[in-house]
Amino acid sequence: MPRPRRSEQTREALITAGIDQISMHGYHGTGIKQILDIVNVPKGSFYNFFSSKEAFVAELIKEYSRTVQTQLNDYQLNQGATLSPVEQLRDIYKFGVQEFANSQFQKSCLIGALAADIGAESALCQQALKKAMTEWQDVFTKLFEQAQQAGELRTDVSALQLSSVYWSTWEGSLLKMKVTGDAQAASDTMEMMLSIFFKAA
Amino acid sequence: MPRPRRSEQTREALITAGIDQISMHGYHGTGIKQILDIVNVPKGSFYNFFSSKEAFVAELIKEYSRTVQTQLNDYQLNQGATLSPVEQLRDIYKFGVQEFANSQFQKSCLIGALAADIGAESALCQQALKKAMTEWQDVFTKLFEQAQQAGELRTDVSALQLSSVYWSTWEGSLLKMKVTGDAQAASDTMEMMLSIFFKAA
Numbered sequence: 001m002p003r004p005r006r007s008e009q010t011r012e013a014l015i016t017a018g019i020d021q022i023s024m025h026g027y028h029g030t031g032i033k034q035i036l037d038i039v040n041v042p043k044g045s046f047y048n049f050f051s052s053k054e055a056f057v058a059e060l061i062k063e064y065s066r067t068v069q070t071q072l073n074d075y076q077l078n079q080g081a082t083l084s085p086v087e088q089l090r091d092i093y094k095f096g097v098q099e100f101a102n103s104q105f106q107k108s109c110l111i112g113a114l115a116a117d118i119g120a121e122s123a124l125c126q127q128a129l130k131k132a133m134t135e136w137q138d139v140f141t142k143l144f145e146q147a148q149q150a151g152e153l154r155t156d157v158s159a160l161q162l163s164s165v166y167w168s169t170w171e172g173s174l175l176k177m178k179v180t181g182d183a184q185a186a187s188d189t190m191e192m193m194l195s196i197f198f199k200a201a
Numbered sequence: 202m203p204r205p206r207r208s209e210q211t212r213e214a215l216i217t218a219g220i221d222q223i224s225m226h227g228y229h230g231t232g233i234k235q236i237l238d239i240v241n242v243p244k245g246s247f248y249n250f251f252s253s254k255e256a257f258v259a260e261l262i263k264e265y266s267r268t269v270q271t272q273l274n275d276y277q278l279n280q281g282a283t284l285s286p287v288e289q290l291r292d293i294y295k296f297g298v299q300e301f302a303n304s305q306f307q308k309s310c311l312i313g314a315l316a317a318d319i320g321a322e323s324a325l326c327q328q329a330l331k332k333a334m335t336e337w338q339d340v341f342t343k344l345f346e347q348a349q350q351a352g353e354l355r356t357d358v359s360a361l362q363l364s365s366v367y368w369s370t371w372e373g374s375l376l377k378m379k380v381t382g383d384a385q386a387a388s389d390t391m392e393m394m395l396s397i398f399f400k401a402a
Contacts, residue, residue, distance in 0.1 A: 024321075025229065025318070025322070026227060026228075026229055026230075026317065026318040027227075027229075027230070028226065028227055028228075028229035028230035028318070029227075029228070029229035029318055029322075104321075105321050106321050106322075108317070108321075112317065112373075112376055113317050113318070115376040115377065115379055115380045116227065116309070116313065116314050116317035116318060116376055116379070117226070117227040117229070117230055117314070117317060117318050119376070119379035119380040120225075120305075120306050120307050120309075120379045120380070120382075121226070121230075121307075126380055129380045130380055130381060133377065133380065133381075156397070157393065157397060161389075161393065164386070164390060165370065165390050165393055165394070165398070167373065167377065168369075168370050168371075168372075168373030168374040168376070168377055168390050169366065169369050169370045169373055170369075170373065171369075171372070171373035171376050171377070172313075172368065172369030172370055172371065172372035172373035172374075172376075173369040173373075175313055175316040175317055175320070175369070175372050175373075175376075176316065176334065176368065176369055176372070178316055178317070178320035178321045179316045179320040179321070179327055179330045179331055179334065180331060180334075181321075185365070188362075189365060189366050189369050192358065192362065192366055193366070196357070196358060197366075197398035197399070198398070201402075
C-alpha cells in the first residue's frame with residue numbers, strides 16, 4: 001500500500017533540508033533539530049521516517065546521488081545530446097562550479113563534505129558514500145570512454161582511471177574553492193585536466 | 202620575558218591533541234572538552250592560551266602548516282638531497298599516503314578536513330587555511346619548477362598551475378581514501394599525475 005501523500009511530502013522536505021544543511025555545515029555541524037525547525041516537523045515525526053541521524057544521512061547520500069544521476073542523465077538527453085563528450089564534461093564542471101558559487105561557496109558537494117567528516121567514522125554512511133562515488137564514476141567513465149573513442153582524450157590511460165583522477169581533482173578543487181571563494185581557479189583546474197593533461201596527443 | 206616552560210608544554214600538548222582530534226573528527230566533531238581530557242588540563246587553563254575554539258583552531262592550522270613545512274624542508278636537505286625533483290615529489294606523496302594509512306584512514310590532512318567543514322564559516326580559520334595552502338603551494342611550485350628545468354615535467358603549463366592542480370588532486374585522493382581505505386588507489390592517482398599527465402612530452 002503506498003504511503004499517504006502528506007507523509008511522503010514530509011519525508012522529502014526532511015531530505016531536501018538535510019542535503020542543504022549538511023552540504024553547508026557537515027555531519028557534525030548539523031543538528032537534527034536544525035533540520036526539524038526548517039521543515040517545521042516535530043521530533044517524534046522524524047523518527048517515524050529514520051531510525052537515527054546516521055540512517056538519515058545515509059539516506060541523504062543515496063538521494064543526493066540519485067538526484068545527481070538524474071540531472072546528468074537529463075543533461076545528456078537534452079542540452080548535451082549534440083555536444084562532443086569533452087564539451088559535455090566541460091558543461092558539467094561549469095554547472096557544478098556555478099551551483100556552488102551561487103551559494104556564496106557555503107555549499108559544496110555533499111559526498112565530498114561527508115567523506116571529510118564522517119567517511120571513516122560511520123560504516124553505514126561509508127557504504128552509502130562508496131556507492132555514490134561508484135555511481136558518479138560510472139557515468140563519467142562512460143563519458144571518458146566516448147571521448148577516447150572520439151579521439152578527444154588520450155588512450156594510454158583507461159577511461160576508468162581518467163574518471164578516478166578526475167573525481168579527486170574535482171573534489172579537491174571544491175575544497176579549495178570553499179576556502180578561497182575563487183570559482184575561476186576551480187574552473188581553470190578542471191579545464192586544464194580536460195584540455196591539457198587528459199588531451200589526446 | 203619568555204613564558205615559563207611548563208605553560209609552553211601545556212600549550213604544545215593542547216595543539217598536538219587538537220591537530221590529532223580535528224584531523225580525525227573535523228571542527229564540529231571535536232569538542233574542546235575532548236581535547237582537555239586528553240591533555241588533562243582544566244577548562245580555565247585552555248582560555249589562558251586561546252580566546253575561543255575558533256582562535257585555537259586557527260592556531261592549529263598555523264602550527265600544522267609550520268610542521269609540514271619543517272618536514273618538507275628537512276626531507277629536502279636530507280633524504281631528498283640526492284634525488285631528482287620528481288623522485289622527491291614521489292617520496293612526499295608516498296609518505297603522506299602512508300601516514301594517513303597508518304591511522305587506519307581515520308586521520309586526514311588537517312587543511313583538507315577543515316576546508317570541508319569550516320572553510321566558508323569562520324573568517325579567522327579561512328584566513329589561516331588560505332595562508333597554509335599558499336605555504337604548501339610555494340614549496341611545491343619550487344619543486345615543480347626544478348622538475349621542469351630538469352626536463353622531467355612538461356613546461357607548457359606553469360609550475361604554479363601544476364602545483365595548484367596537484368594540490369586539488371591530492372586532497373581529493375585523501376577524501377576518497379578516507380571512505381574506501383584504499384591507499385593504493387590514492388598512490389596510483391598521484392603517480393599518474395607525475396609520470397603521465399605532468400610528464401614532459
